[in-house]
Amino acid sequence: MTRERSGQLGVGVAIAITLLLTLGREPGLAHKEKHTPEQLKAFDDVFMQQVRLGDLLFHGDEQTQKRLGVQLSTTGMSCAMCHPTAADTHPHEFPKFQEQMNKFATLRDMINWCIEKPNQGVAIPVDSDAMKALEAYIIWSNKGSKLDPGRH
Ligand code: HEC
Structure with missing residues (x-):
């Protein structure tokens, strides 16, 4: 794998993790108060x-x-x-x-x-x-x- 490709892969993984964390948190927030x-x-x-x-x-x-x-x-x-x-x-x-x-x-x-x-x-x-x-x-x-x- 080239350095460029693995860089793109890293960014993709980071976005996926951020999305998972954000989406995963929302249902909890809705019932907090x-x-x-x-x-x-x-x-x-x-x-x-x-x-x-x-x-x-x-x-x-x-x-x-x-x-x-x-x-x-x-x-x-x-x-x-x-x-x-x-x-x-x-x-x-x-x-x-x-x-x-x-x-x-x-x-x-x-x-x-x-x-x-x-x-x-x-x-x-x-x-x-x-x-x-x-x-x-x-x-x-x-x-x-x-x-x-x-x-x-
Ligand atoms: C002249 C008599 C008559 C009038 C007036 C009438 N209905 Fe009905 N209604 C029926 C009949 C006959 C059925 C069918 C029953 C069946 O599903 O076997 C029915 C079924 C229904 C059902 C579904 C019941 C089921 O479990 O399938 C609903 C909801 C309903 N009527 C609402 C209304 C509403 C709202 C109005 C006024 C806009 C209205 N009806 C006026 C005779 C009437």
Whole structure:
């Protein structure tokens, strides 16, 4: 090996070691500081605000739909009429194969399926505020359910 080649090799090894040390340290750093009770309360407030918004959407509140620019139903039926208190929405079973769509589906896919099929509404973008709020309400309503992905 020439002197130049072994020099390059040395630099390469040094970069690799530095990268390993930096990457290896990050997960530890992320958990180093405990959240204060004030921070935890703030996080919970944000979450519950989304749950309440989702609750309004799930019960077909017109004003909230207008404000967010969505039309979740045109049949006069809200989600809650078929799924009282989010019954049979099974968020803990996703992702799973859905026969109705003939594909491996996420909870958000299924929310859009219900908007389009039984509700004859307009599907919403999967990363929209309305989708996040509906998801928050459905998951909060099923709190305590054991994760069981793929189940039917
Ligand atoms: C007219 C009745 C009806 C309405 C209204 C309705 N759904 Fe559904 N929903 C169904 C049926 C039927 C299924 C399929 C159940 C199954 O998977 O066998 C379903 C399934 C679901 C599932 C998946 C459950 C699972 O385990 O596969 C979710 C999530 C869901 N609905 C959410 C919603 C949301 C959100 C709305 C409002 C936008 C809504 N539904 C409105 C009838 C309804």
